[in-house]
Amino acid sequence: MMKFRRMKKSTRTSFFTYALVIVAFLVIQILRGTVGIGSLLEGQLIPICAYIVMAVSLNLVVGISGELSLGHAGFMSVGAFAGCSMANALQNVVAAEPVRLVIAILFGALMAALAGFLIGIPVLRLNGDYLAIVTLAFGEIIKTIVTNLYVGVDGNGLQASFVNDNTKLAEGGIALIKGPMGVSNAARISSFVAGFLLVMLTLIIVFNLVNSRAGRAIMATRDNRIAAESVGISVTKYKLMAFTVSAALAGAAGTLYGCSQITFAANKFDFNTSILILVFVVLGGLGNMWGSVIAAAALTILPEALRQFSDYRMLVYAIVLILVMLATNSPAIRSFFIRIFRREKDEDGPSRSMKKEAAK
Numbered sequence: 001m002m003k004f005r006r007m008k009k010s011t012r013t014s015f016f017t018y019a020l021v022i023v024a025f026l027v028i029q030i031l032r033g034t035v036g037i038g039s040l041l042e043g044q045l046i047p048i049c050a051y052i053v054m055a056v057s058l059n060l061v062v063g064i065s066g067e068l069s070l071g072h073a074g075f076m077s078v079g080a081f082a083g084c085s086m087a088n089a090l091q092n093v094v095a096a097e098p099v100r101l102v103i104a105i106l107f108g109a110l111m112a113a114l115a116g117f118l119i120g121i122p123v124l125r126l127n128g129d130y131l132a133i134v135t136l137a138f139g140e141i142i143k144t145i146v147t148n149l150y151v152g153v154d155g156n157g158l159q160a161s162f163v164n165d166n167t168k169l170a171e172g173g174i175a176l177i178k179g180p181m182g183v184s185n186a187a188r189i190s191s192f193v194a195g196f197l198l199v200m201l202t203l204i205i206v207f208n209l210v211n212s213r214a215g216r217a218i219m220a221t222r223d224n225r226i227a228a229e230s231v232g233i234s235v236t237k238y239k240l241m242a243f244t245v246s247a248a249l250a251g252a253a254g255t256l257y258g259c260s261q262i263t264f265a266a267n268k269f270d271f272n273t274s275i276l277i278l279v280f281v282v283l284g285g286l287g288n289m290w291g292s293v294i295a296a297a298a299l300t301i302l303p304e305a306l307r308q309f310s311d312y313r314m315l316v317y318a319i320v321l322i323l324v325m326l327a328t329n330s331p332a333i334r335s336f337f338i339r340i341f342r343r344e345k346d347e348d349g350p351s352r353s354m355k356k357e358a359a360k
Contacts, residue, residue, distance in 0.1 A: 112251020
């Protein structure tokens with residue numbers, strides 16, 4: 001315990017977040033193997049993991065880099081369609097589903113990172129509302145392109161067409177993307193274990209980046225752009241780094257989510273999804289990764305848990321969001337918890353000194 005208290009605050013936060021995710025995973029696995037968790041929660045496990053990865057990755061841009069992005073669902077869409085297309089194309093080549101899923105996630109993350117890099121080069125030279133508008137437009141452009149895209153593969157190789165389905169697949173060919181019908185997976189290859197591993201990998205990547213020299217440079221550009229430039233920090237370089245990493249993680253989350261569905265279309269990754277992920281980040285706290293984990297998990301389950309209230313479901317959901325925002329932004333509530341923390345610290349102080357005297 002003493003060694004834990006001597007650690008830096010950032011290190012303690014990292015270990016606390018890792019422990020939080022591991023304990024939650026173990027509890028759910030134990031419940032699944034014994035009394036069960038119910039069909040409602042069972043069906044939400046993989047989407048919860050995907051949304052946690054999305055929230056943590058967006059927090060890297062909004063909370064750490066200080067840029068408002070409203071097109072994060074676009075990167076999720078790129079990863080979902082690219083990764084699931086790769087998984088379907090490899091179904092006759094790679095028999096092991098876990099291996100196929102890993103390849104699909106890597107490919108989806110790579111394609112999303114490439115999209116993030118290409119979009120970020122011109123976009124990150126903008127600030128404030130202009131950046132938000134451009135990223136919003138990017139998400140809508142991606143949705144429109146995918147809705148009109150037809151891709152298939154057969155013995156003659158890859159075939160693609162736009163607007164109209166002009167792919168003439170030979171016998172045994174596989175239609176990877178079917179325009180407005182989206183993607184139809186041959187099998188659901190995503191699993192809760194894979195989602196847990198992706199969440200842990202995401203947290204490790206984000207925490208190591210934030211606590212590194214590059215992370216400190218990213219936060220310096222967020223706090224004072226002019227001061228950062230004056231000491232030789234390339235603002236565009238470090239913001240592009242955060243933006244690309246965030247896009248890659250969103251692409252991996254998209255692949256995980258897409259491979260858990262029998263079929264999905266581009267409309268799933270619209271503006272509302274981007275706003276939903278932003279709500280997770282804001283409610284969890286800007287720059288607070290463990291808060292994003294809790295908010296994403298809770299707010300993914302809450303709408304389904306409130307489904308029994310029928311017409312009042314979204315009203316109750318909105319009231320809960322308002323109450324959480326008031327609680328997290330109230331100075332009185334924050335000062336209350338600060339007083340409790342200081343009181344516990346003062347009570348622990350004399351006990352530690354008495355133990356030291358006793359040891360002497």
